[in-house]
Every structure is written in structure tokens, then in C-alpha cells.
Amino acid sequence: MNATPILPGFHPDPSICRAGDAYYLATSSFEYVPGVPIHRSTDLVSWELVGHAIADADIVAAPPGAAGASSGIFAPTLRHHDGRFWLATTSIRRIGEGQLIAHAEDPSGPWSTPVFVPGTLGIDPDLAWDDDGTCLLTWRGFGPPGIHQVPIDPETGARLGEEAVVWQGTGLADTEGPHLHRRGGWWYLVVAEGGTHLGHGVSVARSRSPRGPFEAHPGNPILSHRSTHHPVQAVGHADLVERADGTWAMVHLGIRQAGSHPGFHVLGRETFVAGVAWVDEWPVVVEDRFEVPARDRSWADAFAGPALDPRWVAPSAAPASFARVGDGLRLDRCRDAADAEQDRALCARTLDLGWDAAAEVAAGDACLSVRVDASHWYGVELVAGMARARAVSAPFDQVVGEAPALPGDRLAIRVRPSEPALGESAGPDLVTLGLERDGALVPLAEIDGRHLSTEVAGGFTGRMLGLEALGGPARLTGVTYLPGLA
Secondary structure, eight states: OOOOOSBOSSOOSOEEEEETTEEEEEOOOBTEESEEEEEEESSSSSOEEEEEEEOOHHHHOOOSGGGGTTOSBOOOEEEEETTEEEEEEOBGGGGGGOEEEEEESSTTSOOOOOEEETTOOEEEEEEEEOTTSOEEEEEEEETTEEEEEEEEOTTTOOBOSOOEEEEOOSSSSOOEEEEEEEETTEEEEEEEESOSSTTOEEEEEEESSTTOOOEEOTTOOSBOOTTSOOSSEEEEEEEEEEOTTSOEEEEEEEEOOBSSTTOBOOSOSEEEEEEEEEETTEEEEETTSOOOOOOOOOEEEOOOSSSOOTTOBEESSOGGGTEEESSSEEEOOOBOTTOOSOOSOEEEEOOSSSEEEEEEEEESOEEEEEEEETTEEEEEEEETTEEEEEEEETTEEEEEEEEEOOTTOEEEEEEEEOOOOTTOOOOSEEEEEEEEETTEEEEEEEEEGGGGSHHHHOSSOOOEEEEEEBSSOEEEEEEEEEEOOO
């Protein structure tokens, strides 16, 4: 059983396609700008970030602060057709305009300005092309419930025929995330069902036509870990890809919970890979097909320019609107030091269950935080020469430790997984906030990490490392991230 993600950290709702000998994978990004990260691989297990598909904050359309949490861009579909890459997704605050579609010659960009398909209320759009070249948009519709479909012109977003409900699922909750694939004389409709938490699973139906009628697999769901002790739970929202050798693979999301009952996951929904075999013309999931190797995920950023590394994103706003590089990182004011709600923050995904991060502040007041959203974060703030550890879990806000900062000190956060004893109430990990001084951590506070879990904070995202300027501009000269004991 494979328990190692291919894209660790906040990378939910994966969609995959192949172009030649390379695979490309898109994931949802919610309020963060730029949106929809695109990764590339040649072996399905080692991936590199090559760009983002949605760069415009107006398309993401997430309000700043707590109001924007888990809004923005929902699940995408990424496809390669006739030499061009196509992406369909939903901007949830612009849902009344319909599903949106963009295209690119190269998945690293630039991507076209998205077009909207009118009258397609719902989420999770998919793109597929019939034998005659007709492009079919398939999505989870809201009225009536079920998987909807309509032929379209993907260049303009124009509808070219009548909308139909092609399948209503197996009877499990929340039939969504449709993906259409052809193999031989069959079209397969792969969907997510059972809700996005512990009941999640993958179901499939097939038809001789991409427009149905579809018959359900007699053994649905074909993948689910619910009611098991598997270390990866909530598996679902899968997509398939045919490899160059004719074999098939599946990518899907999952979560890794820790701590005492009922369990807490902190990295968000992550992306995993499995093999697919075919029995009686039905897909069978082979979970141990791929071995995912260990990988060094450490990084250091001195912000030497000429542009921000693509790992950096920001909630609701383009990073370049308030952050610049060259002679370090220069941040415009993000919030006042007294405010508990984060407004603007420069963020990078945390990718490990245990890690250390540190930031060097050269000028101004600043904060290094680990956050789930604008109103759920722990941070170390440097304010007028004092370092203070702060925990915010709305509506609660508390300074839990402070000390004078000395010249050369760096703001520091350490995260280590918990190992609760039987009967103990414990969160998934311990978060230590402090200062790095002469290479050693000087703790200011140690806090149970459960308030920075999805089970407490809610929403669809995962933990991010955040940088802010407090009360005015600030300059930082370096940030480091090191995986710790996990």
C-alpha cells in the first residue's frame, strides 16, 4: 500500500495528461494567486513545478482576509489535444458566469485569458473530444443534481447543443469530479463520491458513447479507504492517464491524519499515484504499482531576483502587487501588528509532517507564520525589537511568549509530529515558535497544532508558510525551509 504522496502538501483535486514522454498534472488552489499549479514528470513519481495556469487575481476572485478562505479556484481538468494544452475549472465567486476554459501551447505558460461557458452552474468541469472532434464539457451540476454535459466551442465558450444529465451516480453523496476517458470501444466516466472527507471514494461507469447512457461498475467504489486503518484516508477525486507503453495509471487525493481521536490532517489534501489494471473491460486499482522515492524538499531563498521563485503565492492578490525581489525581499505593509486577521501574506506550501523554517529580517517589523487561512495561524512577530509568539484561531488571539530580539536573530518555526499515548488528547503535532540564534532554536512557545488542522479550521486548503510586513514596509534577506523528523 503506497502511503507516500507524489505531491505532498496542499495539492488537491489532481488532473493529469500526457504529451509525448512527459506527464503534466494540475491541482486546485482556491484563494491563492497565481492559481492552479502545473507540475511536470517523466516517471509519474518525481515532479517539478513548471508554472501556474491562472495568473489573474480577478479570475481567482477571492476576497482578501478571512472572507476569501477556501474560495477562488476549485478543481481543474488538464488535457492535451491537437498539440495544445487545455484547462477547465471553476472560479467559485464567478460561478454565475459558468465554467472557465484556458489554453496554452506550453503548460509553463503563457495561458490564454479564460473564456466562460454560460449557463453551466456547478463545479468540477471536464473536457473530452468525441470522434468527430466535438468538445464535450462535463461537470457536476447543481440543478438538477448529477453529472451534466454539453457540447461547446472551447475557444469561445459557446454552447453548441443541448445540455443533458448523463449520470446521477451510485447513490452515494456528492457525485462530482467527473473525468471522461476512452479506452478501446468504451468511454469511462470516473467520478468522486461520498463527500470530500473520510467517506470519499472513486466510482466509475462506462458507455459506448461519451454522452451515455452509462452503466455503473458492479463493484463501486473502485477505490476507497473508508473504515480501514490505511494511513492515507479520504482518497478520491481521481483522474486516469494512459502511459506510452499502453498501461494506465491513476492520480488521486488523500489525507494523512495524526493525533488522538478523531485525527487531524494539517497539510491539506495531497496527491498520490496508483496503477490501473483492466479486468473484463473495467479499471482495477493497483495501489502498490509505483514506488515513490524519498526526496530532499529543503530550500533556501535569498530573494536575489530577478523574480520571485514560483513556489511563492499569495491569498487573493498577485505576489508582485506587494512583494519585490532584489537586495532581498521587500514587502509593502501587509497588516498592522495589532490586527489578528492576515490580509496580505507571501506564502509557500509546507510539504512535510516535520520541518524547520527561519526568516532573516533586515529592516522593518515582520512576521513569519504557519497558516491555514487568514484567521487560523501561529507566528513569530518582530515588533519594535521584540519577538513575540502569537496564536490566532478565530475568535481567539493570544501572545503566548515574547523576548527581546538580538542582532543576528532570525524568526523561527519548528514543527514536529506528536506521538499521543493511549487515552491522551493530543493534536497532530507540536509547533514551536521562537528565534534562531547562533544556529540554535530559542523557543518562545510550544503549541498544540490542532488549531491549524482542517478538522478545526475547516476549509479546503492546507498549511502554508507566510511572510508579512507589519505596520509598514519591511525587508527580508533570506528564508530557509528544512524537512525535520517526521
